[in-house]
Amino acid sequence: MRIEHIREVLGTPYYEADGCALYNMDCLTAMRDLPVEVVDLTVTSPPYNIGKEYDKDWPLPDYLDWCIQWIRELYRITRSEGAFWLNLGYLSMPGRAKAIPIPYLLWNRIPFFLIQEIVWHYGAGVAGRKFFSPRNEKFLWYVKDQDSYTFNLDDVRDPNVKYPNQKKNGKIKVNRIGKNPADVWQFPKVTSGTKRAAKERTPHPAQFPISVIERIVKSSSHPGDVVLDPFMGSGTTAVVALSLGRQVVGFEIRRDYCELAAQRLSDYLTIRKEREAQAQLFPNMNT
Numbered sequence: 001m002r003i004e005h006i007r008e009v010l011g012t013p014y015y016e017a018d019g020c021a022l023y024n025m026d027c028l029t030a031m032r033d034l035p036v037e038v039v040d041l042t043v044t045s046p047p048y049n050i051g052k053e054y055d056k057d058w059p060l061p062d063y064l065d066w067c068i069q070w071i072r073e074l075y076r077i078t079r080s081e082g083a084f085w086l087n088l089g090y091l092s093m094p095g096r097a098k099a100i101p102i103p104y105l106l107w108n109r110i111p112f113f114l115i116q117e118i119v120w121h122y123g124a125g126v127a128g129r130k131f132f133s134p135r136n137e138k139f140l141w142y143v144k145d146q147d148s149y150t151f152n153l154d155d156v157r158d159p160n161v162k163y164p165n166q167k168k169n170g171k172i173k174v175n176r177i178g179k180n181p182a183d184v185w186q187f188p189k190v191t192s193g194t195k196r197a198a199k200e201r202t203p204h205p206a207q208f209p210i211s212v213i214e215r216i217v218k219s220s221s222h223p224g225d226v227v228l229d230p231f232m233g234s235g236t237t238a239v240v241a242l243s244l245g246r247q248v249v250g251f252e253i254r255r256d257y258c259e260l261a262a263q264r265l266s267d268y269l270t271i272r273k274e275r276e277a278q279a280q281l282f283p284n285m286n287t
């Protein structure tokens with residue numbers, strides 16, 4: 001229901017499908033128009049202001065002020081039991097730091113409650129000569145209400161348990177579904193290049209890996225919830241959320257990226273339809 005409400009306020013999306021609305025617009029403008037508490041979960045990575053093709057190259061104080069503005073607006077439109085997962089990298093501060101984690105500059109200026117910092121460790125990247133080779137990014141898990149928030153641990157347990165039959169007082173000690181995946185996550189980056197490009201690779205220069213977003217969406221939302229990515233890029237959050245039965249809203253300021261995301265969603269929905277049609281034709285195929 002809430003996604004229809006969002007459509008009523010923002011008008012016809014750039015792309016829409018059942019349970020999904022993508023808008024080619026500035027997310028701050030869009031969020032300012034939305035009513036309170038319409039979103040359950042936000043998963044996003046905004047521009048880092050480091051000279052990427054979609055960056056604006058703001059003076060640092062202006063960039064931080066802008067981050068605070070959109071995060072405050074996001075807080076207003078997030079439901080009371082909702083969550084906000086923020087992927088933010090590093091920027092250089094001449095004379096102060098080669099690479100300072102951007103959340104250090106924001107943490108006490110935003111209204112959300114920080115539950116945890118997750119370290120996303122990936123296998124490959126540039127090799128440092130005068131410093132350790134960078135191999136991680138952070139995801140900050142924020143909630144609105146520190147006493148009441150969604151956490152579906154069983155949906156994301158790691159089945160790869162070393163001693164599954166370990167007992168304590170005669171009882172199996174380990175959870176049968178698997179262990180808590182802990183706060184350091186190993187997932188490869190979406191690789192590029194003619195020979196080693198990942199299957200999920202799109203032309204977007206800063207694409208999230210599907211596997212990371214799956215863990216976040218499963219753990220922090222329920223089927224039917226509204227998931228938002230205000231900096232949608234190639235639409236990874238949208239594709240994952242839709243595939244997990246959530247409703248999806250996305251904002252992207254650039255038309256070419258919006259088109260990329262729309263195409264990705266439309267391709268996903270076509271494949272899903274074909275699979276459903278096959279399953280109807282051959283209902284016992286997997287038995």
Ligand SMILES: C[S@@+](CC[C@H](N)C(=O)[O-])C[C@H]1O[C@@H](n2cnc3c(N)ncnc32)[C@H](O)[C@@H]1O
Pocket residue numbers: 025026027028044045046047054204206207208209230231232233234235236237251252253254257
């Ligand atoms: C780091 S990328 C996100 C990539 C995305 N996570 C993915 O998987 O492809 C940030 C995106 O935010 C978009 N963007 C920048 N400013 C914006 C704004 N004010 N409103 C909406 N989108 C914006 C950029 O064009 C860029 O595509």
